[in-house]
Amino acid sequence: MLRGGDEDRAEPKAPTASVTYEVTGEGTVDLSYQGASEQGTAETVSGARLPWKKTVEVPLGENPVIRITLGEQGGQARCAVAVRGRHVQSATAAGEFGRATCSAPLPAPAPEASG
Template sequence: MRGEKSDPPAKVPTAAVTYEVTGEGRVDITYQGASEKGTGESVTRAELPWRKEIRVPLGRTPVVSVVLGPDGGHAKCALAVKGRHVQSATAEGAYGRTSCTGVLPAPEPSAD
């Protein structure tokens, strides 16, 4: 209705997530961003080492994926949630791929 005030949007609880990719050369990286809708973000031909610290909404799956180029190489992804190492994995060779995934608990229901 016109002229009525609406409640501000509810703030979604988050957790600190660190994505890290080490190795040699440049790689394409895709990762779960901080958006509440769970959209991914990409970095093309990222120079290594690469690191990103963000806050991911609870209930979303933090993930970082790495793709090597045609010249191959070696890259390792690592994922930490709230400062604790969760997973690491390695990609090698031409167009090698790998990903690291973590789990965040679902947000607690609000007591409205």
């Protein structure tokens, strides 16, 4: 019987990319962002104090996105997305209930080689 460590491993997880979401400005915002879920569900944070930053692993083939909404006091906030440490997009929300969305495409995972 062969005893290689590879046979005992669990099923490999979907390949991911490190995605950093960042929101700067003053005050608080409501935000939602694509988390590490393979189902594509969004994580939400109400009344996030700025600055706010979060790094998550997003499955390849998903589109990481963050949406921010200012409150009735208005103000200004900026969202940004970086993939694997490289800045991809930023946008600014301003004014009463101002909104902004930042997103970035991730490449689809490479097809598994059949042998």
